[in-house]
Amino acid sequence: MKRRHFVKKGTLISLSALLGTDIVFGTTLPEGYELLGLQDPDPFKMFEKDREMEVLNDKPWNIESKAHLIDDAVTPNKYMFVRNNGIIPENIDEETWSVSFDGESVVNAKTYTLRELKSKFRHYTYQLVLECGGNGRNEFDPPAKGNQWKVGAVSCARWTGVRMKDILEDVGVKDNAVYIGYHSADTHLSGDPDKEPISRGMPIQKAYQEETLLAFKMNGEDIPLVHGFPLRLIAGGWPASVSGKWIRRISIRDKVHDGAKMTGDAYRVPCRPVEPGAKVREEDMCIIESMPVKSLITYPRSGAILEQGRPLQIRGHAWAGELEVVDMEYSIDFGATWKKAKLQKPVNRLAWQQFSASIDFPKTGYYEVWAKATDALGQSQPMVVPGWNPKGYLNNACHRIAVKIV
Ligand SMILES: Nc1nc2c(c(=O)[nH]1)N[C@H]1C(S)=C(S)[C@@H](COP(=O)(O)O)O[C@H]1N2
Numbered sequence: 001m002k003r004r005h006f007v008k009k010g011t012l013i014s015l016s017a018l019l020g021t022d023i024v025f026g027t028t029l030p031e032g033y034e035l036l037g038l039q040d041p042d043p044f045k046m047f048e049k050d051r052e053m054e055v056l057n058d059k060p061w062n063i064e065s066k067a068h069l070i071d072d073a074v075t076p077n078k079y080m081f082v083r084n085n086g087i088i089p090e091n092i093d094e095e096t097w098s099v100s101f102d103g104e105s106v107v108n109a110k111t112y113t114l115r116e117l118k119s120k121f122r123h124y125t126y127q128l129v130l131e132c133g134g135n136g137r138n139e140f141d142p143p144a145k146g147n148q149w150k151v152g153a154v155s156c157a158r159w160t161g162v163r164m165k166d167i168l169e170d171v172g173v174k175d176n177a178v179y180i181g182y183h184s185a186d187t188h189l190s191g192d193p194d195k196e197p198i199s200r201g202m203p204i205q206k207a208y209q210e211e212t213l214l215a216f217k218m219n220g221e222d223i224p225l226v227h228g229f230p231l232r233l234i235a236g237g238w239p240a241s242v243s244g245k246w247i248r249r250i251s252i253r254d255k256v257h258d259g260a261k262m263t264g265d266a267y268r269v270p271c272r273p274v275e276p277g278a279k280v281r282e283e284d285m286c287i288i289e290s291m292p293v294k295s296l297i298t299y300p301r302s303g304a305i306l307e308q309g310r311p312l313q314i315r316g317h318a319w320a321g322e323l324e325v326v327d328m329e330y331s332i333d334f335g336a337t338w339k340k341a342k343l344q345k346p347v348n349r350l351a352w353q354q355f356s357a358s359i360d361f362p363k364t365g366y367y368e369v370w371a372k373a374t375d376a377l378g379q380s381q382p383m384v385v386p387g388w389n390p391k392g393y394l395n396n397a398c399h400r401i402a403v404k405i406v
């Protein structure tokens with residue numbers, strides 16, 4: 001048997017410092033042993049995500065999905081993207097959780113415990129699209145800083161909660177109200193307790209919409225911690241940054257909410273188109289509201305190899321912010337000609353819609369299938385990356401998959 005070597009005293013001290021506490025039996029710690037407490041956490045296990053998901057960033061955690069993973073009409077947790085701006089709150093006690101309503105334009109400032117909220121107001125369930133404003137950022141040129149999302153920062157889960165409008169009626173809203181702003185329990189990466197990682201909001205009209213919820217369930221279960229347990233704001237069809245997680249306070253404002261990531265170029269695009277790479281003044285930047293028309297081919301996955309002779313059944317989802325998608329087309333000749341796909345109605349407003357098509361390929365070889373959705377105002381997805389903007393938001397270019405027929 002080999003002699004057991006123990007770690008040196010100096011090493012022990014630095015290991016303790018890393019852990020932030022003493023290693024009680026440190027003198028019998030074998031040399032070279034890797035302490036579990038210092039190993040990198042496994043995000044897939046920690047957040048119950050599928051291992052095909054892609055981790056973009058660990059401080060903060062940002063994890064993206066893939067087109068072929070978000071094939072279900074209702075996105076399950078394991079395929080749902082994760083976007084964090086700060087540090088996920090810990091030790092949440094659902095029993096004592098409360099949410100306060102305040103601000104210049106509240107009539108009766110009030111605090112509700114989560115329990116009160118659930119018992120006092122009627123519950124509603126809607127399937128709602130949450131898409132990060134920066135989804136598709138990786139395609140902009142010149143490139144924009146930030147997470148290089150490809151196509152996978154979008155989800156459509158079923159959210160259950162109370163309607164924001166019912167609570168607003170209960171607290172009372174003054175006539176001068178223009179916005180609500182959220183405040184959450186996550187903390188700033190700098191560790192500064194006075195700084196919020198994100199505190200966004202929405203115009204009061206959006207807050208009053210039927211589907212705007214303070215949600216406590218996702219897909220029929222408690223919201224997973226990383227998605228906002230125990231209480232989350234949901235504003236479907238708008239950049240998902242509006243849908244605050246871990247909600248502690250809602251301010252009813254007499255002006256456009258001015259919390260973290262509401263000003264400068266955050267979640268804003270030039271009000272009028274600009275040259276790629278242009279510098280845009282803050283007063284020429286407009287807050288993103290309803291998201292643009294978009295679609296994803298979720299089956300087959302790009303790179304599929306298929307035998308000739310049988311038609312290919314493609315399917316996917318289409319969505320258009322606050323609008324309905326009215327037309328869905330596909331092309332197998334790089335956009336020269338388009339054919340209609342079958343398109344379903346949404347299960348409710350602000351849910352994505354399913355499309356499908358049966359495609360015949362004339363002969364063996366390489367093809368691309370491109371998908372293009374059109375919204376109720378006649379606006380279609382562009383074939384290439386749309387208007388450049390400093391932060392790389394709102395890329396709704398047609399989704400494309402490669403297919404080989406052999
Ligand atoms: N409190 C809080 N809410 C937040 C965020 C955050 O960092 N903190 N990120 C926002 C952004 S930018 C997005 S895209 C969505 C992502 O939601 P998800 O992680 O549940 O997919 O949450 C939004 N709500």
Ligand SMILES: [Mo]
Pocket residue numbers: 083131132133134240241
């Ligand atoms: Mo986002």
